[in-house]
């Protein structure tokens with residue numbers, strides 16, 4: 001016999017105590033294998049078939065696919081194993097020590113979203129002795145908070161396959177059927193430095209960048225005129241000019257300038273078309289200012305997610321939770337699971353307001369109702385063929 005799987009509180013304590021920060025800054029980035037290892041032990045203890053899938057090109061990172069039962073349909077309960085970086089000095093407790101206070105569990109990853117694994121396993125536990133007609137799959141991914149490399153690798157591998165998927169990001173158990181995409185892009189202007197007393201001695205990257213900014217702001221206006229979706233709190237696509245670096249001295253013509261911006265497309269807007277439209281607009285400035293303009297994505301981008309508002313899973317989740325399906329502003333792995341052909345929603349315990357913050361917590365009163373809803377979803381999708 002396998003060692004018995006610990007209770008919910010022990011699982012939560014151990015998950016929080018196991019650091020798994022993912023970050024594009026190398027000094028923060030950590031492996032997620034210890035979290036994957038714990039989940040694998042607990043789930044195989046319950047009779048799940050487990051498969052650790054290393055993420056190609058990302059050493060020390062892996063996804064876990066744990067499957068109970070078999071069949072062509074079934075349900076995926078999915079979460080990410082990583083957390084964001086943290087500022088320990090701003091916390092009132094140790095971020096890696098599960099701390100009970102004010103009817104809440106405090107700790108890094110309690111709501112975003114290691115807590116969901118403990119809850120999903122608790123729900124699954126009720127079914128281990130019953131013969132499932134369709135599989136229950138618990139999916140644990142790597143690097144959601146940085147590159148989404150885990151979910152991308154799954155989409156590439158075409159796995160896992162099931163009919164329905166719930167991603168347990170913190171939504172206060174409101175079913176989410178739609179979110180915007182995320183693009184982060186860079187514009188580099190290469191000019192030529194020279195003495196400031198004579199403009200013809202160089203080509204000012206800053207002058208050119210001034211026009212680049214103007215073009216991007218006009219483009220934003222056009223996008224917001226042409227695309228709207230009133231289901232979102234911010235109903236238009238956004239384009240934020242995030243940071244700019246260039247030049248060194250007042251008396252030198254600026255030789256190089258870089259800009260980074262973030263663009264949040266609505267469902268139906270393609271990143272490729274947006275990139276093309278932007279570089280087309282910036283192209284003429286090269287000749288005008290005698291500079292080179294290079295546009296590049298900072299990461300591959302996250303597509304927008306849009307499920308049918310009346311899909312089987314959306315409707316069922318609405319009934320079970322008493323909440324109407326909503327759209328949210330944050331990005332998730334949902335587009336990648338949807339790409340695998342699953343009816344997908346985002347729905348989990350806790351609030352996004354507490355995610356990525358010091359003193360992140362999961363309120364006690366979120367736990368039992370979540371276990372109950374997940375049990376009902378498992379009963380519905382893994383027991384009827």
Ligand SMILES: [Zn+2]
Pocket residue numbers: 080112113144169170
């Ligand atoms: Zn998350």
